[in-house]
Amino acid sequence: MTDAKPRVSIERLGVGPRLSEAAIHNGVVYLAGQVPDDATKDIRGQTAEVLAMVDKLLAEAGSDKTRLLRVQIYLADMADFAGMNAVWDTWVSPGHTPPRATVQARLGNPDWRIEVVVTAAV
Numbered sequence: 001m002t003d004a005k006p007r008v009s010i011e012r013l014g015v016g017p018r019l020s021e022a023a024i025h026n027g028v029v030y031l032a033g034q035v036p037d038d039a040t041k042d043i044r045g046q047t048a049e050v051l052a053m054v055d056k057l058l059a060e061a062g063s064d065k066t067r068l069l070r071v072q073i074y075l076a077d078m079a080d081f082a083g084m085n086a087v088w089d090t091w092v093s094p095g096h097t098p099p100r101a102t103v104q105a106r107l108g109n110p111d112w113r114i115e116v117v118v119t120a121a122v
Contacts, residue, residue, distance in 0.1 A: 013060055022057050024122060028069065029061040031118040039111030043080035046113045047087040054118050063120045065091070068098035072117040074105040080113055 014021025014032075023030045034053045036046040058064050075084060081102065092098075107115055 013057065022061055024061050027122050029058065029063050029120050029122055031057050031120075033074070033115040033117045035107070035109070035112050035115045039109060039113075043075075043083040043113045044087050047084045048091075050114055050116050051087065051091045054116060058118070058120055061120075061122060063122050065120075066093045066096040067121040068096065068118060069121055070119045071098050071100045073100065073102040074107060074115040074117075075102060076105070076107050076110075076113050078104045084114060 008026050011024040012020040012022070013024070019032050021032050031054065034050045034057070036049045038045070038049060041049065055065065058067070073084065073088075075081060084102075105115075107113075
């Protein structure tokens, strides 16, 4: 007789050869780092584009920005902090602001100004 517990399934969205855009497990959706498609935009434009991607993925997972559990924001330059926050403040749902960290990091493409990682409840 075994005491093995049944495995809880993992659903993946946007599965590619290197990564999935999201994984859903046990009522929580974990998004991959979202980066802009148009790296020619300034920080406000890149932030708006990335947050729209977050909205789309959360909707696909059966969630939305009122269900955010944690957000990690990576900026290539902390000089962009105020510009990013100007867009963030119009996007985030009042009364549902998540725990958040914002740090400076060297991103995978030198033209990216921002990358956002989100964890949310389904």
